[in-house]
Amino acid sequence: MKTEEQRATVADSTTGSTGKAQVPENRGGIVSAESVPTEPARAKTRPLPATVLTPPPPAPSPRLDDYRDIIGQSHVDALRFLARDLKGKSIKMVNSTAVGGGVAEMLNRLVPLLSELEVPTHWDVITGGNDFFEVTKAFHNALHGSAYELTKAAQEIFLMYNEQNRERLQFEEEMVVIHDPQPVGLIRSRDKTPASWVWRCHIDLSNPDARVWEFLRPFVEQYDAAIFSSQSFARQLPIPQYLFYPCIDPLSEKNKDLPDSVVQRVCDEFGIDRSRPIVTQVSRFDRLKDPVGVVHAYKLAKKYVDCQLVLAGGGATDDPEGAVVLQEVKEAAGNDPDIIILDLPPWCAFEINAIQRASTIVVQKSLKEGFGLTVTEALWKGKPTIAGAVGGIPNQIIHKLTGVLVHSVEGCAFQIRYLLTHPDFARRIGASGREHVKENFLMTTNVKRWLLLFRILEEAKARGKAR
Numbered sequence: 135m136k137t138e139e140q141r142a143t144v145a146d147s148t149t150g151s152t153g154k155a156q157v158p159e160n161r162g163g164i165v166s167a168e169s170v171p172t173e174p175a176r177a178k179t180r181p182l183p184a185t186v187l188t189p190p191p192p193a194p195s196p197r198l199d200d201y202r203d204i205i206g207q208s209h210v211d212a213l214r215f216l217a218r219d220l221k222g223k224s225i226k227m228v229n230s231t232a233v234g235g236g237v238a239e240m241l242n243r244l245v246p247l248l249s250e251l252e253v254p255t256h257w258d259v260i261t262g263g264n265d266f267f268e269v270t271k272a273f274h275n276a277l278h279g280s281a282y283e284l285t286k287a288a289q290e291i292f293l294m295y296n297e298q299n300r301e302r303l304q305f306e307e308e309m310v311v312i313h314d315p316q317p318v319g320l321i322r323s324r325d326k327t328p329a330s331w332v333w334r335c336h337i338d339l340s341n342p343d344a345r346v347w348e349f350l351r352p353f354v355e356q357y358d359a360a361i362f363s364s365q366s367f368a369r370q371l372p373i374p375q376y377l378f379y380p381c382i383d384p385l386s387e388k389n390k391d392l393p394d395s396v397v398q399r400v401c402d403e404f405g406i407d408r409s410r411p412i413v414t415q416v417s418r419f420d421r422l423k424d425p426v427g428v429v430h431a432y433k434l435a436k437k438y439v440d441c442q443l444v445l446a447g448g449g450a451t452d453d454p455e456g457a458v459v460l461q462e463v464k465e466a467a468g469n470d471p472d473i474i475i476l477d478l479p480p481w482c483a484f485e486i487n488a489i490q491r492a493s494t495i496v497v498q499k500s501l502k503e504g505f506g507l508t509v510t511e512a513l514w515k516g517k518p519t520i521a522g523a524v525g526g527i528p529n530q531i532i533h534k535l536t537g538v539l540v541h542s543v544e545g546c547a548f549q550i551r552y553l554l555t556h557p558d559f560a561r562r563i564g565a566s567g568r569e570h571v572k573e574n575f576l577m578t579t580n581v582k583r584w585l586l587l588f589r590i591l592e593e594a595k596a597r598g599k600a601r
């Protein structure tokens with residue numbers, strides 16, 4: 135990973151000491167005359183087409199049989215077989231938000247699929263005031279390793295809202311799954327229920343703030359099992375731990391197949407030129423996603439190969455930090471007309487799908503990452519993918535086999551150039567990446583893991599009763 139000093143050197147090498155972008159050396163690619171600045175310039179976000187200004191109606195939920203064409207009849211049959219002994223056993227899932235974020239997106243599909251398998255699954259969302267969500271956001275950052283002063287007041291707010299939710303929610307199901315730290319305190323209801331309780335942790339706990347983790351750990355230890363998204367996120371715990379990778383739904387708006395004419399229409403709407411290579415990063419405008427690093431890598435690569443850079447993100451309008459990062463990205467981009475910055479509303483799943491499909495290469499140059507669903511999405515679309523070797527990304531990208539891993543701006547620039555000039559290799563890793571996702575990171579594989587875990591828990595409960 136680069137130090138700030140090294141990053142500054144890279145920035146200097148691409149923008150020059152006057153702050154003006156240097157004229158890229160044109161070695162065979164098209165470089166627009168407009169890219170020669172006369173004064174320091176800042177890119178603008180592209181105006182959004184009218185079609186994306188309002189949310190689309192919700193897409194209908196797919197049925198299990200709809201997955202047959204993707205995973206094959208035998209895998210669908212296997213899910214039905216695994217569900218047979220669980221028929222009628224009810225499940226409760228609890229998390230902290232019904233919309234926005236990967237957990238809600240996943241539950242939106244998982245809950246109807248389990249229910250269709252006759253494992254009735256209910257989903258409850260905890261409630262809380264701003265003070266609660268401020269505390270849980272701070273916990274989230276601290277568990278990811280940020281410095282944090284855990285105060286008595288924060289602990290009290292956390293416990294108070296957990297108690298409120300505990301009184302409000304009923305736990306009548308046979309199995310209860312609590313997602314992430316926000317509702318972890320609901321475990322205090324366990325003695326009142328015969329249910330098995332599972333804590334599903336979606337966040338990276340490899341380097342947590344010690345005080346926050348010590349505060350949460352006594353709750354976690356009361357569960358029957360814990361689930362983590364990566365081997366490296368697991369903690370020392372006296373309960374069984376399971377590895378469940380996050381997953382994507384191949385039939386969602388974000389990932390379903392699209393006819394080429396639709397991809398073309400979306401590109402036309404956003405002003406993306408499909409006749410030239412397209413390098414894309416889809417990410418919130420967040421420093422940990424390193425969008426500025428991507429701009430620098432693109433600029434280095436562009437000295438040797440022609441390409442456009444699409445940075446499609448969101449959340450900059452309602453997140454003050456996102457707005458600052460977006461500004462930094464625009465400054466780094468200067469007035470290069472081949473850098474297309476899109477600040478998308480949160481409902482643009484379909485447009486993101488089309489942009490990913492139109493891309494020649496997808497980049498996810500994160501400096502820290504939980505799992506990196508954008509990587510999964512790109513691999514699923516068979517895209518040659520370059521990503522930072524951080525967090526859960528190496529579970530998805532096996533270097534030079536299912537994608538390429540990078541550790542620096544220069545490494546990313548090198549791989550952009552390499553993949554654009556070695557299309558056979560790029561195609562090969564793209565195809566292997568798709569297979570890797572099919573095997574490990576699809577919603578149907580996730581359903582299989584849940585069914586197996588529920589069966590294990592039921593068996594353990596039965597053994598406990600028999601003793």
Ligand code: UDP
Nearest residue numbers: 416417418446447448478486505506507508
């Ligand atoms: N995403 C989106 N709009 C955006 C940026 C990202 O819908 O403007 C989606 C992206 O396609 C992916 C998810 O948000 O499905 C981001 O998940 P990831 O694990 O990559 O990163 P996170 O944002 O959770 O850190």
